[in-house]
Amino acid sequence: MRTFRKPWLIVAMITVMIFTTVACSAGSDDGVTTDGKMKVVWWHSMGGELKSAVDHLVKEFNESQSEVVVEAVYQGEYDESLNKLRASLGSNSGPTMVQVYEIGSRYMIDSNLITPIQTFVDKQNYDLSQLEENIIGYYTIDDQLNAMPFNTSNPILYYNKDQFKEAGLDPENPPTTFEEVAKAAEKLSDGKNKGASFALYGWFMEQFFANQGAELVNNGNGRDELATESLLGSEAGVQTLTWWKEMVDDGVALNLGRKTDDTKKAFTSGQVAMTLDSTASLRGIVDSVGDKFEVGTAFLPKPKEADEGGVIVGGASLYILNNRPETEQEAAWKFIEFLTAPEQQAYWHVNTGYFPITKTAYDEPAVKENLEKFPQFQTAVDQLHETTLNRATQGALMGVFPEARQITERAMEEVINGQKTPEKALEDAQKEITEKIEQYNSTVNR
Structure with a gap:
């Protein structure tokens, strides 16, 4: 006791x-x-x-x-x-x-x-x-x-159509894969502005898992049975943070921390050409931009060889x-x-x-x-x-989800700040989340 x-x-x-x-x-x-x-x-x-x-x-x-x-x-x-x-x-x-x-x-x-x-x-x-x-x-x-x-x-990719034109990119053909986003970010970056900035938000990681058809916890994402284990350290997570970290290291993506308000401000001011945000932010973003540039929107990107998935x-x-x-x-x-x-x-x-x-x-x-x-x-x-409804896109269920999201964000910071490799950060976070799931499950009467 x-x-x-x-x-x-x-x-x-x-x-x-x-x-x-x-x-x-x-x-x-x-x-x-x-x-x-x-x-x-x-x-x-x-x-x-x-x-x-x-x-x-x-x-x-x-x-x-x-x-x-x-x-x-x-x-x-x-x-x-x-x-x-x-x-x-x-x-x-x-x-x-x-x-x-x-x-x-x-x-x-x-x-x-x-x-x-x-x-x-x-x-x-x-x-x-x-x-x-x-x-x-x-x-x-x-x-x-x-x-x-x-x-x-759900989350979408927001992009600056004017900067796309200036960089020689087709503003009507936005990037849809991790690889395309990285290439576009490189072309969009100069001495003053960066190609992209994505908030270190656990919700985005959850979405990147679903968009690769990957489940975040076991037992059918906690829907077939009570989840007992986090799957955060799987290939979907490692691939996502490896791509993200490389863009930051290459100087084409700006790390502004966890708050979407900060990345939103950077985008609406023209400091970055691409960002991720909720669909519910669209009106506010368009209104904030005004006539400074034309706002484009695109699907959440995923690896080019990802399995069937979509957004949660x-x-x-x-x-x-x-x-x-x-x-x-x-x-x-x-x-x-x-x-x-x-x-x-x-x-x-x-x-x-x-x-x-x-x-x-x-x-x-x-x-x-x-x-x-x-x-x-x-x-x-x-x-x-266009999202295919399956266990991945239905979303994960776990009684400690708020805590798990915070742990995930800490792992994202550790990777982007160079403190741990994607594999190590996600492995440690997966273990911690799994322990919390086990503690929670022991209190549930079923």
Whole structure:
């Protein structure tokens, strides 16, 4: 049995008390408002302009009917929100519905806190075929849809078409392989600017694995059985970091660290000609660039001889919690049905840049107009649709995913900064992640 020093225990108790206090202030006690409506409390992590879009959708829903009222409560970033959810357990202070990032999927299932969305789908004969298969595929585990996708994105290559022309490259024929990216970066680099800069972001490594048809953990990426081992040190990882490191060493790629905000700024200022970023960043990037140059977009690159693969959806989804009354859960489902309607999906996409999860949303006038204004987004749509759904592209499942991503980023830094070889850094990280997976699995009741 592990023992802990009393100061640590006191700090932990105070932390839980603080989280519980915050959770209580946001929760719903009896699920019914004073005017007899069923109250649904939704905890989410959409701040800034995204919060404005959330508030608009909630207002539209509340005004569209008289039986349910949704209260959307911002709970901070994903990690903070999940901590508050944990702190609310055992009380009546938690939400009816919570937004959780994709890498929290394994935890949410193992927590036994949720009523799978499949329950409501089956009960209402809801037609899942109207939704994007490659999006709901991530959240379909053990043949059931556990959460409803909400904000969904994937990574694409952004490039400066003007600099491509100046370097003698075809701006309408962007690089698609590791080898082509390296050659283009060399031609695009001069004494002042660099050909590329990619943030040392664990999500990108996960995507490079999937794009090579490689799984990140064993047991079918943790989908056939509970994952027991990380596969980070496999050929897909070594090949990716070897390519990345060589570009930095050759002086054609700029290392700006872990933050995508830094690489985004370098790209929009014209300091680098290529970068990786989320599809949800497209509007912001195009707006920031303005008329300085023309922004091009391309698929995520991969080795020229890579196996069949594609991209994994990122973002977050909506879970309905099973510790709330059944009528309250059904009210939350009613709100989710509203959110997945084409009109709402069109609004969400146009105002946030996230994918519509409903196929017919692309027929909405607002979406068509948005594609005319931002034709670069067609790349994201095509990349999503051309992705082959398999265990690699469905995405990995492990209960320690947030920690694993941090460990991966540390390994990436060790390689790019010349502290370890790709093989050694990834081997060490794989071992550490595997140990954490084993520790987590020992706590799960199955």
